[in-house]
Amino acid sequence: MALQKVVIVGATSAIAWEAAKCMAAQGAELFLVGRNPEKLETVAADLQVRGAQRVETFVLDVNDVARHQEMLDTAVATFGWLDGLLIAHGTLGDQRKCELSVEETLREFQTNALSVIALLTLAANYFEQRERGCIAVLSSVAGDRGRPSNYVYGAAKGAVSLFLQGLRARLARHGVAVVTIKPGLVDTPMTAHLRKGLLFSSARRVGRGVYRAMQQGRPVVYLPGYWRLVMLIIRLIPERVFQRLSL
Amino acid sequence: MLSTQAIPQSWGRYPRVKPARVVPIYWRDHLPDLQALPGPLLAYGYGRSYGDSCLNENGTVLAASHLRRFLAFDEEQGLLRCEAGVSLAEILDLIVPRGWFLPVSPGTKFVSVGGAIANDIHGKNHHKAGTFGCHVTRFELLRSNGERLICSPTENRELFEATIGGLGLTGLILWAEFRLKRIHNPYIDMERIRYDSLEEFMELCAESDEQYEYTVAWVDCLASGSKLGRGIFMRGNHNQSPEYAHKPLPRKLPLAVPVDLPSFTLNTLTLKIFNTLYDHSQLQKRVFKVVPYEPFFYPLDSIHDWNRMYGPRGFFQYQCVVPYDQGYDVMKEILQRISRSGQGSFLTVLKKFGDVRSPGLLSFPRPGLTLALDFANQGPKTLRLFDELDALVRESGGALYPAKDARMHGEDFKRFFPRWQEFMRYVDPKFSSSFWRRMALVPAREESATVEV
DSSP states (O other): OOOOEEEEETTTSHHHHHHHHHHHHTTOEEEEEESOHHHHHHHHHHHHHTTOSEEEEEEOOTTOGGGHHHHHHHHHHHHSSOSEEEEOOOOOOOHHHHHHOHHHHHHHHIIIIIHHHHHHHHHHHHHHHHTOOEEEEEOOGGGSSOOTTTHHHHHHHHHHHHHHHHHHHHHHTTTOEEEEEEEOSEESGGGTTSOOOTTOEEHHHHHHHHHHHHHHTOSEEEESTHHHHHHHHHHHSOHHHHHHSOO | OOOOSSOOOOTTOOSOOOOSEEEEOOOTTSOOOTTTSOSOEEEESSOOSSSSTTOOTTSEEEEGGGOOOEEEEETTTTEEEEETTOBHHHHHHHHGGGTEEOSSOOSOSOOBHHHHHHTTOOOTTHHHHOOGGGGEEEEEEEOTTSOEEEEOSSSSHHHHHHHTTSTTTTOEEEEEEEEOEEOSSSEEEEEEEEEOSHHHHHHHHHHHTTTOSEEEEEEOTTOOGGGTTOEEEEEEEEOOOGGGTTOOOOOOOOEEOOSOOOGGGSOHHHHHHHHHHHHHTOOSSEEEEEEEHHHHHOGGGGEETGGGGGOTTOEEEEEEEEOHHHHHHHHHHHHHHHHHHTOOOSOEEEEEEOOOOOSOTTOOOOSEEEEEEEEEOOTHHHHHHHHHHHHHHHHHTOEEOGGGOSSOOHHHHHHHOTTHHHHHTTSOTTBOOHHHHHHOOOOOGGGOOOOOO
C-alpha cells in the first residue's frame, strides 16, 4: 500500500519517529501532530533531511478533542488527500498514583483511550468515503490482559484494541485497512525509568515493524513478533493461577 | 544493539566500572539542568572508546545516543548538520545514496559524531585528509553552567580547538556541522599487496601515499627475524566509473558473537594459526578488486560484539605513533618486543600518518608511523609489556591514543600532549572521566588560574 501522504499523531514519540523515518526515506509527505512545537520542529527537520518530500506540523494536545476535526481538515486541505493515519501518542502513567486518585485514572484513560477513540471516529468517516487508505494505532500488549502492575494503562489500551477490532470489520468492506499494533516492552523515553531487561527491544525495530504492517495492511501485529506467543500463553493462564503470579 | 540504558561499558570491557547514574538526553530543547545533577558529568554515546575515556565511575553519565536527528543537509555544498548522538552508520545510510561520503572514516561506523569530535578520530586517509576535526565547521557545546555556545574556527575558537580531541571534558556537544566528500558510487578500487618486511612496508607507503586516498597495512604481529613486520598492504581510491553507480550493494549477513567466549579462546596458538592463515590467504603478490565501501572501511563491523571474543576479562588496545625520523627503527623494536612476548592480536594495523594539522589541542595523530593492536587482558604480564613499549614511544617523542587507552601513565600523557596545560583552562569544571582522573594532572602554579569561558 502506498503511504505517500500520512498524518502522524504523537509524531515526537520514539516509535512514531522511527516509522516516519521509513516513510521519509520513500519520499512521503508527512503531517506531524504533537503537543510540543519545538520537538515537532526538531523531528520535522530530521524527516526533511531523510528524504520526506514535504513535512508540515500541527500543534495539538490530543485531549483537546474539539480541535480534532480542524486538524484533520487542515491535513486534507494541505495534502489534497490522505493515504494513512498513524496514531502513536500515549502516556505510561504511574499505576499506584492512579489507584489513589480518580482524577489520575480518568486522565490516563482520557489520553490513552478516549482521545484515540475520538480521533478514530472522525478519521474512520474520512477514510470510509475515500474507500482506501490505512489507519494504524499503537495499542499495547498490556491491553491483552489486566495485570496488577498496570491495569489502568492496560484497560485503556484494551479499549482501543477492541474499538479497532470493530472498526476493522466495518472499514474492511470499504477497502480501508485498520492496523492494531501491539508493541511489547520498548526502550523509549516513555519507559526510561524502567530497568531494561532482555525483553526490551529498540524503538527502531518496532518503528520499522509499524511501517511494514501499515504497508501490508495487516490486522493485528505484535512487535517484535514473539510477543504474540508470549501473550497467547499469558492469556491462557487460568484466572485463579494468574492472581497468584506477580506480573 | 545501540541501547544505552544498560550499564555503560567501553569497547575493551576493561576496566569494569559503574557510574552512579545514567541520565538520557532526549531533546536539545529540553535539556536537564546540569548544575542540579551530581557530578562529575560525562557524555556517553555508543561506548566504542576502548579504555576508560568514555567511562565515569561513580559519576553521572549523560547518554547522548538519543540525540540522533539530522538538522540540515546542504546537498550542493556537501555540508551536514546533525545531533551529536547520530552514528556514522546512520550518516552513511543517508549520504552514500546521494553521492557523498564521510571526510574521514574510522575502523568502525558505530561511533557517534560527538565521539568522533571528542577523540578527533582518524582513518585510512589521514595522510591526505587529516583528522575528523579538520572537517568540522562548527558545533554547539553545552557547559555545566547552562551556557550554550556555538564554537567554530571564528567563534569561541579556543573552545572549538579544545573540544576537538578534548575527550568530552569541555562540555556536552549537542550538534555538529561538517563537510562531506563527493563520491561517484559506493565502491572502492582496492589493491592488496602482500609484503615481507617492514622495509617493504615503508617502500609501499612512499609509493602509494601520493596516488591513493586510503592506505593501511595489516601486520602479522607474531612474525620475527627477517619476516618482521610482514603483512598485507591495502590501498584504495573511490571508484569513479558510472557502471557501479547503480549496482546494488550486497546484503550483509548479520553475524554476532552472542556470548562471552572463554578468555583462553585467543591464545598464542590460535593467534599463530590465525595470523599465518591470514597471511597465506592471499597467494598472489597483488590482488586488485572493486569492493563495496563497507568491508573496505569497516571489516569488523560485520561481526557484532566481536569484543566478546576476548572473554569476560576484556582486552587492551595499544595504539602509538612514533615520529618519522626515528619511526622505522623504533617501530622495528616495538614489533620485535611484541613478537617476542607472544602476546598481541589477530588484527594489527600499521599506517603512516601525514602532516595535515588538526585544530585540536589534544589531537593524537601527528606525522609518523602508527601501530594499533589488541591484547587479551593477561594481567601483569600484559601491563609489563606495555610499560616496555611506552619507554620506546616516549624516547622517540611519540604518543599514545587516549581513546584506546586504559593504562597509560599520567606523566607520559603530559609528554605526549604538551599542550595539556592550555587545554585544562577549557575543561568544564563539572566534567570528568575515569581516564581523566587516572591521569591526575595538576597544572603548574602560575597556570592554575582557570579561565571562565
